[in-house]
Amino acid sequence: MNAEDEEFYEVLSGIREEAHVQEMKRYKQHGCVSTFEHCENVARLCYRLNRALFLRANLRTLLIGAMLHDFFLYDWHEEGDGSHRLHGFSHAGRACRNAEKYFEIDKEIRHVIYCHMWPLNLQRVPMSREAWLVCLADKYVSLQETLFRR
Numbered sequence: 001m002n003a004e005d006e007e008f009y010e011v012l013s014g015i016r017e018e019a020h021v022q023e024m025k026r027y028k029q030h031g032c033v034s035t036f037e038h039c040e041n042v043a044r045l046c047y048r049l050n051r052a053l054f055l056r057a058n059l060r061t062l063l064i065g066a067m068l069h070d071f072f073l074y075d076w077h078e079e080g081d082g083s084h085r086l087h088g089f090s091h092a093g094r095a096c097r098n099a100e101k102y103f104e105i106d107k108e109i110r111h112v113i114y115c116h117m118w119p120l121n122l123q124r125v126p127m128s129r130e131a132w133l134v135c136l137a138d139k140y141v142s143l144q145e146t147l148f149r150r
């Protein structure tokens with residue numbers, strides 16, 4: 001493992017392995033990509049951008065926020081009782097509640113998760129560099145997964 005990988009996994013240790021986070025492997029996010037893989041892809045891109053652009057983000061806030069940004073724990077493609085129909089609008093809030101339930105997250109990490117769907121959630125504007133990074137990286141990674149991983 002190179003030094004970058006070591007740092008990446010070190011910050012996320014205890015998060016990636018947790019049973020509910022592992023449960024995200026069961027849900028499909030885009031194409032054939034699981035929600036777990038999606039969150040890890042976003043975290044990875046955030047990590048790289050932060051280094052490449054010398055953004056000096058708080059790594060814990062950035063990577064834990066990215067890893068838990070879609071921690072909503074259901075398959076959003078499934079119709080079910082229709083409660084997932086507003087998924088785009090509601091899942092950031094659900095992810096926050098799960099993150100608070102299973103981990104002790106601070107308000108900076110909570111903010112990253114809560115605001116990641118801006119501008120769909122128009123009033124939840126990212127206010128930190130970590131939140132901006134996750135918000136933008138999520139859009140880029142989502143597009144790439146949707147276009148190329150079917």
Ligand SMILES: [Fe+2]
Nearest residue numbers: 069070091116
């Ligand atoms: Fe999301």
Ligand SMILES: [Fe+2]
Nearest residue numbers: 038069070138
């Ligand atoms: Fe996402």
